[in-house]
Amino acid sequence: MMEYKIEKKSAPSGEDIEVLGATFEEGKPEGEEPGKWRQKLGGRKEKLKYLQTAERYWYGEDWYGSEKRRNPA
């Protein structure tokens, strides 16, 4: 069972309060697998869809980010 640390912080109102601290699990990741996120995407269709949403400012048709307003792509 993980032990929760209590930290003292300053609330927006200025008073000192106690909050639950960070809850990191001890230890290190092993092997290459823990960080692998690109493998979560299945087939080609899913990968193209991801490009259209995640990299939407380059590949999405409905998104142009900050550049849409002044200078249409």
Added chain:
Amino acid sequence: MEEAETKSIDKASIKMIDKAANDGVNTVFDRAEAMKPCPIGMVGSCCKHCGMGPCRVPLPKGKVETPEEKQKRRGICGATSETIAARNFIRMVAGGAAAHSDHGRGVAEVFLAVAKGEAPGYEIIDEQKLLQLALDWGIEISERSNQEIAVDIGAKALNEFGKQEGEILFLRRAPLKRQELWRREGVAPRGIDREIVEIMHRTHIGVDQDYQNLLRQGVRASIADGWGGSMIATELQDILFGTPEPVLGRINLGVLNRDEVNLIIHGHEPLLSEMIVVTAQEPEMVELAKSKGAKGINIAGMCCTANEILMRHGIPIAGNFLQQELAIVTGAVDAMIVDVQCIMQSLTTVAECYHTKIITTSPKAKIPGATHIEFDEHNAMESARAIVKMAINNFPNRGSNVDIPEEQTDLIAGFSHETINYLLGGLFRASYRPLNDNIINGRIRGVAGVVGCNNARVKHNYAHITMIKELIKNDVLVLQTGCSAIASAEAGLMTPEAASKYAGEGLASVCETVGIPPVLHMGSCVDNSRILMAATAMVKDGGLGDDISDLPVAGAAPEWMSEKAISIGQYFVGSGVFTVFGVNWPTLGSNEVSKFLFQDFEAMYGGMWAFEPDPLKAANLMIEHIDQKRKALGIDKARERILYDMTMRRELEAV
């Protein structure tokens, strides 16, 4: 030991500098002490472009030059000190752009061979990046196989180098305003090779003698590097070997193992090193190592090859540029395999004092005294096996003088632009929005790209670490590549825990929430193209202006030494980033040229150079610049966040 401590801040390096002295081995640190830099060449005041020279045109010391004296300060051909300084400077850009881009060309050639099925052992690992490039370059996807798409991508990539007209294709990735600026200033590159060749032409005797026009071509060639050759190298390597994702690694000379065959891969290109990593895991090779008395095979990287294989496989890094000789001094390196760039010729001399085999692999980079096993992409596994076998067979030849420093540090690497995007938003809403929001609300003050080399003229790693600690303490998120990234990792700045230890409260809170270090390792020196993409993503996500030059960002190379660093700095500046270099500055021989780079460039490109050898002062210049940009964006004052209740909402709607 005391003397060694003046040469590096890294404990492992200090021990090995001391050991080298005891073993009677001459290293880069000794040579730097014995030979002072030429004061005229250092500031760009020496021209040796024709047989009438070399002509030296240094600024007079300790007095103000009269107009008459300045008129006379010319080369034999009549070239002024401005022309000479600008020529020298852009030839450095050409050298750097050529190195990165020829790396990119090599990758493109292998890539095309893989696509055509002519390079056994390699395969297309990252289909997503393949599709991304197809979308970028208008290549049909439909139901075509990955191989068919890859053939078109490979051909198009190779065409980028020799193209004579139009613009290089990756310019389209840049913010729209930046693209317009490049076209307006006449610095949008046509073909990569063309811009480099044109520098060599313009800087020949009697051609371009207008320093401003020369420097403009320098910008154009550097953009061909950052948004061309380097970006091609990064992207095609990602397709072949995988786009980097977060990975745990270890770093410093302590990663070498006394009981195992130690094989160091040093240089820049991952083409052969990827195959060596695979080969060293083959049961046949492990058995051979055991038959020679070793417990196994330990692969470690050095310089940017190290960054490449760390980012993709978590292979440990033995060190950065100034540690290459020191690794051999441990006496525990059975073979050092080198390809191209930043490889000291003295490796073979140092190796003579121990048992290490130095193996060159590129037809472009041979060293007398080294064993040459040429890398052939059509038969890469065979080349790799021959190399690994040579290392194993050398294990029994180790002398008794083995001393491996215990120092090694953990780090998390693998922060490609794609991974940052994913980490900030997740699979269904990947985005730079949280970064932009935290810059706007002031938790993160800005972003700095700290990159570049080591330089034996200054204390190893000192400037990198001093600058970076100052930046993160002031809530500036740091993005890194190359030897600079290795320095930070050795100092323990690349673990999530470093945020609470070294970063300001705002930056630390964001790092803790996302689970990232305050200093992000983005890869090798060609991967500075990833920093360009990260900056572009920040622009496109909105709220921080509409060009890279609007962002609260800055760049630096506090221990630069190579021409590649100058090219990188120049494309940072040409892309709109304020960029500070340390150590020395190669145009100080001409006040006009320096002023043009340090001031006038800003009006043209939105970015400019600065020179500051003190890393703390340099960090503060960067913070000052970031604050100016924050002010221009109107985000310099912290705004109280007001949570509206229903009464307030109704009042708002009534207005």
